[in-house]
Structures are given as structure tokens and as C-alpha cells.
Amino acid sequence: MILGLAGTAVAVALAGRRVLFLWKLFTSGQPDPERILQVKRDPKADLEGQVVEVMGQRKLLKWTASGLAHFFVMWAFILLISVYLEAAVALLFGPDAHIPGLQTWGPIGFVQDTIALLCLAGLVTFAIIRWKNSPKKLDRTSRFAGSHLGGAWLILFMIFNVIWTMFFLRGAAWANGNLAYGKGAYFSYLTGQAFEGLSHDTLEVLESVGLLAHIYVALVFLVIVVNSKHLHIFLAPLNVMFKRRPDGLGAAQPMMSNGKPLDFEEADPDEDVFGRGKIEDFTWKGFLDMATCTECGRCQSQCPAWNTGKPLSPKMVVLELRDHAFAKAPYILASEEQREKFTDEQKAAMQVDKPLVGEDGVIHPDVLWSCTNCGACVEQCPVDIEHIDHILDMRRFQVMIESSFPSEAGVMLKNLENKGNPWGMSEMKRLEWIEELDFEVPVVEDKVPEDAEYLFWVGCAGALEDRAKKTTKAVAELLHIAGVKFAVLGPMEACTGDPARRLGMEFVFQMLAQQNVETLNEAGVKKIVATCPHCFNTLANEYPQLGGNYEVVHHTQLLARLVEEGKLVPITPIEEKITYHDPCFLGRHNKVYKQPRDIMAKVPGVKAQEMHRHKERGFCCGAGGARMWMEERIGKRINTERVDEALGTDPDTVSTACPFCLVMLGDAINEKKNAGEAKESLEVVDVSQLLIRSVKGEGSPQGEKEPAAAE
Template sequence: MIARLVIGLAVTVIVLAIAGRRAWWLYKLISSGQPAHDRTDQLGARLRTQLVEVFGQRKLLKWSIPGLAHFFTFWAFVLLLTVYIEAYGALFDAQFAIPFIGHWAALGFLQDFIAVAVLISLGVFAWIRVRQAPERRQRDSRFYGSHTGPAWFILFMIFNVVWTLFFFRAVASAAGNLPYTSGAFASIGLGQLFTGLSHTAYFWLETVGLILHIGVMLAFLIIVLYSKHLHIFVAPINVSAKRLPKGLGPLLPMTSRGKEIDFEDPDEDDIFGRGKVEDFTWKGMLDFATCTECGRCQSQCPAWNTGKPLSPKLVIMDLRDHLFAKAPYLIGGKDMPEEGSVEITSGERNGHGVPESGFERVRGSGPDQAARPLVGTAEAGGVIDPDVLWSCTSCGACVEQCPVDIEHVDHIIDMRRHQVMIESEFPSELGVLFRNLENKGNPWGQNNKERLDWTKGLDFEVPVFDGELTDDTEYLYWIGCAGAFDDNAKKTVRATAELLHRAGVKYVVLGTDEGCTGDPARRSGNEFLFQMMAQQNVEVLNSVFEGREPGKRKIVTTCPHCMNTLGREYPQLDGHYEVVHHTQLLNKLVREGKLVPVAAPAADTGAPVTFHDPCYLGRHNEVYAPPRELVGAAGAQLTEMPRHADRSMCCGAGGARMWMEEHIGKRVNLARTEEALATEAKQIATGCPFCRVMLTDGLTEKQNAGVGEDVQVLDVSQMLLEAVKRGDPHTNGKSTAPEATPAQAPAEDTPAKPGE
């Protein structure tokens, strides 16, 4: 008994010392990042997030089979802590039981049940890894680029934890030392295999099992702290420190050393964006250390799925590797080597040949590793290749799917900011965009006097702001640059204006006083240009709404990008408005009976409609139901694409990609168009002018190849207007047939997403 006590405690002390040293090193490294002051507020919300996402495993359970397996594995780590308390107690007393609950049969059952569930889960994980093996599926595998060898080793270590647990408990049961006489069904059942042995045999078998069980746990602890499974410890912290209410929507303002940059009078030593890994905040560094390499983000990324070099997972892994390589210089007291080009040798990463640009890596550590530029070509030794950086559409699929709340988009945009504002390194097409925004106030480079051309030909007057809002004016209708200058988007704003007119909604438009919100400038990294344009718009809007209470500063727009910028980002500049998407307002008008859509006669009912979720309407602002309800209200049959709602695939226009050419891989918009055509729908509906442009271009390309010739792309507002006209005997709509029946309006109690 004394021998096993000494061995058990001695090994534990040694391992805890090693683990403590590593934990302190990680703490110092992560805390060396720039300050992030908004990560410890809203404690109540953060506690709820911890309960839902960590203990409830909400994000992981979005993928049912692997999610359920991980759910059991997580709870095994929690519940089996009681087994280790019993194991350490057995070092002192073979019949040790946890005070108060140690003989409770329910606890014995839970311990055995969760251990059995973990064994089954290990089988599921093994099956998934074999099925998703990068050697077999290459880029289609979500584990492509991950450390697959260490992942298998971790599964093996978890298996060792479970079998040593049952071995120790089975012998203890046979020897009469197990605290439970019932409940622990597996341990007691396996104990039958050891009945009839001598007391000495029981002692030595139990000792071996006990030391093995404790030893495996201690070895596992060291392995976790030195591997990607570090997330077991840091993921709960990362989840608690996530952006609230969620990691999508507004981009964070630019900060330097924890303070927002004053663009009117910046300090000489302000850091613009992230040009070095030490420029990231501690939350960014925590993100890097938290990555589980699960590849969920990679599997959902539209850039990766169309052959681009961008993998959100690999971006985070590369930043983590670079951070660890720089650790001796950041916290070890060594002098930082001068940044410069590093000779690159092509090779393999994690056992897989990775020939794509941006994936060649310098391995190991030392001055060469630390001297690598953060952004640069593979030949120059860059950690992140420019092709990787500029492939991002900022769709947010990576952030939405990440089970540990890593904020990939924030880090990519921050690196873009440095490249644009400090290095002046960006795709040539963005130079045209920036000049158009600076000189003309819109991405198209059109004359501002043409902003009201969309109103020509309407049989009603569009009210233009004349210096003062009347008391009965409820909404400012923000047209946006696309609505003003793009021919297809003009159809959307015209249809919406007519629906508002028919519903009796009092609104005004700004006309030539309206300017670009700055969204494309901000997403492309030109924060200075965004600030300039946003400040100008805020001054205009605040003067328009002067004297109105915040709840009555209402804006409606047909562009989700404008909606997101006006409603979620302008508050950073003291612009506080209640901004809704046109599908939200139109859906409300249908519910209130102010718009009465009429279904087409049965003989005219066509093929189904499929709806494409705009990223900035869906994932970024959680508006999913209103456009779908309007499709139904218009009498159409909705057929969903396999990827829809929060898993919808991007059209390819976000992140300023609307203004950049795609030189690598397949076009994102073409891939999305093919998904829409596969539903056999004859109408592809959307609620975003950028999406409409991209899908129309994709459809044109397919039609030129003889596919989808009878398919059209349109906005939900156009469908609704056509349905409303059917019920108006004085209209020139397509149908006023007497057999037409009113389409069913959305139910009053239809659940709405937050913000709808």
C-alpha cells in the first residue's frame, strides 16, 4: 500500500510540475498580446454562453453524429473526475469512497454509462476519420492540413483512460473494494471475470490497474498541453471571451494598444491593423491556441470549396505556429531577429503534400521562423500568402460553424487593414474601387446626380427629403449604391417603393445626399476611407433625424450590407438608427393586412422557387424567416438548397470580392448557381443586390452552356409585388382572374429570429 502511494504521489507531483510550467508559459504568451477590454463585460450573458456552448455543446450538436459523440466525450471528462478522486483516494485506502455521494448507485451508473458511451464515441470518431481521411479525399476532407497523426494518438489515449478505468474498477469490484454494490453495471459485470483470486492477486492487480489509470491520465495531461488538444483547457475560456452578442455582424473598430484609433489625429506610434503576430490582441492569440483543427470552418468555406488557397483553419494554425515560434523572443527575453525574407523549401505539412500557393511552410523554430513576414508570398517566407488573405468573402461561415468561437474574419480583416493602410499592398482592382469611392462616392464610379434615376417611369411620386421630416414620415428609405446604379438592383428598389406606396407607408429617400456606407472599403481593409465616408453619412443622417427619439430613427434598405453597416457599425461613430431589411418590413405589412398578396391560379402555378440566403442578411444578422414567409405569401412553393440558412453558401461578392476578379479555382458564384439549378427551381430568389448580380452572372454563364435557359433571378420584393397586383382589379398585373385566391399570410405567431 505504501509503495503504490509513494509511486502515485511522486509521479503526480513531477507531472503537475511539468504541466504547471507549460501552463504558465502559455499564459505569459497569450497575455503578451495587445489589450482587449470588451471581453469581460456582460458577465451574465457570458455565463449563459458557457452553459449553452460548453456544457450544452450547442454548436457541436449542429452536426448530429460527431456532435453527439463529442457531447459524450466532453461529459466523460467532467464525470470521470469523480473516478479520479476515487482513484487517488484508493492510494490511501483501498475502500475509499467520496464523502456523502461515494456509495450512491446513481453515480456509479453515470460513471460506467459515460465510459461506455465514450468507447462508442471513439468508434464513431475513428469511422469519421477513416471516411474523411485526407489521403483518400484530399481537399474534400475537412481534416486536410490538420495534424491527423496526433489526433489518432489522442483517441488511443482516451481509449487507454477507459480500459484502465474498467480494469481497475473490475478488480476492485471482485475484491470488494468498489464503492458501489449496484449501479456500476459495467465495472461489476467485468468484475465477474476476476472472481476466485487470492487476496495477494487482488492487491497486485488492483495496484497495477490503479497506477496505470493514474499514469495514463497524467500522461494525457502532458500530451494535451503540448498538442492541438490544448483546446480542452482553453476552449471554455475562449467561448467566455467571445464577441457578444455573436462573433458576426459589425467589424470591430481599429484599436492600437487597447485604445480606439482617432483617425482625425492618430498617435505617431499607433499600430494600424496586424502587421506582426504580436500586434494581435490576447483574444486573437487565445483563438490561435484554441483551434481544434476539426475543419468545420474549412468544410464550409466558399473559397476553399472552389479551389482557392484560403482555409480558415490553416490560417489559424499558421498564426499559432508563428506565435509559438516567436515565443522565445516575445516572452523569453531574447532579442527579436530582424524581419525579412526566409528561404522556403517545398515539402509536406502534417504528412500531406500541399502544393497550393500559400501552404509551403518553414518548420521548426529559431530566428528564421521568427523573422518571417506575417503576410508574404511563399517564396518570401510569408506566414499568410496574399492569395489566402484576399480570397476571403467575409461570409462568416467559418465563425458560425466554429465550435470554440474563433473569430477568423476579424483576424483576416485586421491583416488586410495593415496591408492596405501601411504596406499599400492589395489587388490592383481595389485601386479602382478606392478611387471611385473617393472621387464619386460610390463603387461604380457613377455621377452622384444619377442617384434618383431609378424613380423614372414610376406612376407615383417618390418623396425626396427636402430638409425636414414630417411627423408622419416613418422610414428613411436607404437606396444604396447598387439600388441607384445597377440595373437589376433598380428593379428591386422600384418594386419595394411601389409596395410601400401601396401599403400607405410614409417614407422619404435622400437622393443625392446619400453616399456609400463604406462597407466595401472597410471589408477590403481601407479603414481610413470607411471612417471618412461613414462620418459624412452619420452627419447627414443625424441632421435628418434631428429631434427624433432613437426608437423613431427608422431606416429600411434593400441591401443587407447597408443594413449591417448602418445598423451595426455606425453606432461606433455615434450613429444610432433602427435599421430593417425590406423583407422584414414587407413581411410585417403582409401580417398587418396592409399588403394582400394573391396566389396565382392553379393553371399558372409554376415550378418551385429556391431562396438564396445573403450572408449579411442571414449569418451576420440572423434574418432567415421573413424572406421565406414572403415567398410563401406570394403563393410560391419553396424548395431549399442543401446549403441554406446558417449553412448557406456565399455568392462570392462579400468582403469586397464583388470588385475583385477570381483568378484561382472555380468561381464562387458559379458553384452557388449550380446548387440553385440542381433544385430544378425556375426562379432563384434572393434579398441582396450583390447576390443578385453574382447569381445572374452565374446563371448567364450556365445558360450560355445550354443549362437553365428558363430560369430567372429576382428579388423577393418582385415576387410579392406581382402577387399583390393580382388582387388589384385596377392594375396591369399578370393576372386578375376571378379564381385567384388570397395567398396565406404568415401566421401572427410565426417565431422570429432576434432582430426581425
């Protein structure tokens, strides 16, 4: 008892000291009151998150083998607390003491032994996965590249020690007559057979040794956990509790300073925080994210930048920020008087003067500007780390304070400021597509016409880019055929500001957004249909931050409903094999996966063929995060990688539902055609273009079944 209590006191003191340090570090971050308020507003959502994400391991189980292994190990941690409760009773009151009911009911022993064995199976699975996916074998294709591998193996070894000491203790206890579960604890019973024939005194010694070994392993494990990446055992439920809760990734967060949205008109450069220029600028939730990372590499394995040879790994961004935060923590937590006493060597060790972003900084600029905001990292993260928010906040400081960003993006920003679109074209050109239609499209002058159900938000690409104009005209025709009344803003429409916001130029975003919100509100707009997922996401999820609250639908959602209601009837077969590419801002950001596929499914003759990476695991086209206006100079082009995957399905057509994707995939396919690697007839089209062909009787280019359809 003395040895057990002494060891417990030492371990708890060491662990408590670390926890206190972490608490001080986290609370030194910027305030983020909304995280607390959302839990108070909707405790039911938090409970659901704990049940589904933490207890149910929803995201982990998407990867079946490793997911099941983690499921069993996690539940072993929870259920085997009862074994440690028994150990505490034995330590304090003697090995023959039992809690009535808990330590005498056979089914409990059965559950304890079973979960312990499943945990062992999980450990073996983890070991095999780590061996097969070792960075020494696979280099950067391993999701564990960059992770602290030694620490992971140590944790597996410690969990193994927990299990074998448990069975050693229970086997000796059974042989000594002190395990009251009988044969219900079947594996403990079998282990006890190995101790049969030993004297009572020997068994008492073995039981005491087993008891102390089992307790000491747990105490050492506790100290290791609070000083390692396995801190997620305790922090993951908290991170899930305080995560953002959109349906999908939703909006980019507004710029916050001292817990409040930043007001550019009243901002004080000396008092306010503009993005993240140093580690102290991160919120307490940012620090929680850093400490919660499990280094599993799922985000890294899905990242389009990492998969095409670029330096961005979402995992490594979080780990580098975490390591920097821990290194600088003594300086952050010190008083001004204490800071003055630090020597230059101490400051260098604490990375006091190390820039957050820079050639010699914590995060290299190439890492920061490789992100497409696709959301694959956030979607896959089993502990709900918000990588995109942190990358975007660091971009904001670089753009707005340091004026440091890819030069070609500067042209885009100037065009947005001066002309209201990324290409710098005249606002009057926004109406040219209407001239190619054979029916009238109402243009809003002051108010939306009373009979117009929707405002059709055409978007910059939809109005000004030739390939995207085809989508615009197809959607307009389909709405006209279905009898849906709509109007457009024409010259009054300006860019939603998405490229500026995703680049990090929040000021330009707010300027454009406030202008548009004022226009929409004065026009009395209630319902909007948009063809661009970036516009759709911004209008639906980000404009409410500025007082713009509208019912916004993507054109695939509206068209799918019109087809379902029989207002649009696709009758002419399109005898083509078609593979669909999920736009990131439609799919992962807004969970719209079903409707584009529903449209294709209703078109006769279409043979849909999914790419390997689709829906929530879809692969980016490379245009998001303002990358549409930046050169891709490192590694393989993301759009080329995606088209290579599309070509693997041997399609006649590649379909999508985003003008950015249309351009990026189209460019890559043209390169493939020029190189003789794709058939000349291959094209990229929006799903609305497929639908209009079938509805209007144009069918397949071959026209094989058009007469029958017409008949």
C-alpha cells in the first residue's frame, strides 16, 4: 500500500504540473467566446458530438481496419477503468476485498477480459499498419511521414504492458482465490491455470507484484500521455465539444481580435490582432487544436497539395505550430520583468525572434500558399482540428500587414477593387450572355420583379468566362422551360469576395460583401440560385456575418427538385460513360453530393462511373483558396492529377458543377489531348449541360437513339 500510494502521489504530481502548464498556455491565447456560447446554446449538439464522434468513433471507422482497432483500444481505456478501481480496492483494503456486485458478477469479468483481448488485437493491427506504412519504406506517401514515430511505438508498448499486467494480476488472484468472477472472466481463469500448484505464500507475493506492476504501468503511462501526442486521450472530447458546428465546413471565420469581430474602421494597429502574426495571436482553441493532434496523418494522406509533391502537410503545419508554442511557452508565460532577465541564448532556445511565417520561419511561405481550402484535412481529422482556419488566419497577417503574397494574386485583388471581378472586365459585359438566349431575362433595376421566385446569381465566371457561360445559359434555359421565374442583377452584381477572403485580404472581401448585401437587401431579394459553389458558399454561409440573410440554393439542388417534380423531363438518351467530379465547396463544404448525381441518374443512357476518390474523399481541382489566380510552380499540377484519375475510368465525358472545376479540368484535359493521352472527343461539362441536352432532345453527339426518343 505504501509503495502504491507513494507512486501514485509522484505520478499525479508530475502529471498535474504538466496539466497546469498546458492550462496556462492555452488560456494565454486570444479569447474565443463563441466556442463557449455555442455549447450553452445547443447542449444537445454537444451531446450528439460526444456520442457519435468520441464514443462512436464515426470518422475513424471510415477507415475500417485502423478504425476498428482504435475503437477497441479506446473502449478498453474506458471499460478497464473498472479493473483499476478493483486494483485500488485491493491496494487499500487487501486482495480479498471486493465491491459487492461489481467484482462478483461474472458478466462484468467477461466484458473486461473480452475488451482487453480486443485491445491486444488492436495493438497488433496498429503495429502491422505502422510497419507496412513506414516512412522508411514509402517516404512521403506514408501518412506517418513527419510524425513522431518513436513516441507512437512507446505508447503501443505501454498499452501492451497494461494488458499483460492485468492478466498476470488476475491470473494470480484467481489461483489465490481472490478473483470472484469465476469462469466468467474466462481468459483470467485460463491465465490462472499457469499458477496452479504454487504455495499460498508464493501466490500472495505474485499477486502483490502483479498489483503494483499494473498500477505502476498506469502511473508511468499517465505521465507519458500528458507529455506526448497521446494527450488527445483527454483533449479530443474537449476539441470535439468546442469545434465549429456547420453542416459541412461552411463559412470562413470572420477576423477576430480580442474575442470580437474586427472593425476595420475603428481598428487600432497597436491593440488589435490582424490574423496570426505570432504564436501568441492564436486563440485558446488554436492551442487546443495543436495539443490534440494525434499525428495519425489522415489529413496529410488526403491533402491534394501533399499528394502532388508540394510542401504543405496539414499535419505538419499543426505539429510545427505546436512545437513552436511549447518552445516559446516559457517566454509567453513569463512576466515582463522575467523576460528582461532572459539571455540571448535562452531567447534563441525559446524561438522568441523566430517569425511565424517566412523562409526561416515556423511555416514556410510555400506551405502557406499551397493550400486550396478544399477541406479534405478537416473532413478526415478524427479529433476535429480546424486546419483551414489557422492557415487562413496566417494568410491574413501576411497579406494585410506584411503585404507578402504571390505577386499574380495582386492583379486579382486590384481587379476586384477597381472592377468588381477578378479579370478586371467591364461590369456591362455581365449581360452579354443574355443576348445569346431566345427569351427575355429580367434584369433588376430597383426591386426584384414580384413574379420572380429567384434571383439568379450568375457570378463572375458565369458571366465573363466563356466555358462557364455555357452553364449559365443552360441553367437559364432550364429554369425558363420549367416555368421558374427569375431575374438577374447584371451590372449591379459584383464578385462575392470569396477569392479575396480565401487569399487573406479580408478588407477587400468586406468591401465587396457589404456592397452586395446592400444591393440585395435594397432589391428585396429573398431567394437566390447560384451556379458557382464558391458564390453559393459565400452567399449562404458568410453573408449572414454581414447582415445578408437569404435562402440560397445551388443550381444542382434546384434542378434536381424540378426533375423530381416533373417540371423538367429528360427524355433523350445520352449514351455516354460519365464520371462526376465533386467540387470541394459544394461537396465537403456544404454536403451537396446527392443532387448532381440524381440529375445524371435521371438522364436516359448515362452510365455513371465514380472515380476512386469521390464524395467526402473527392480530390480538389486546384482552384480553391484563391489558387485559381496563382501559378502552380511546385510539384505536379493538382488539376492534372485529378484528370489522370478521371481518365482511369475511360470516360466519354467528365461532368462537374462548378465553373472553377470546369476551367481547371478542361485545361488539364486539353494538355492531355495535345500529348495524345486523351481522346479528342473528351470534354468537361456541367451537369446542367447534360440535362439541357436531354430535355431539348439533343442527346448524344453520335445521335444513335435520337429518332427513337423523338418518336
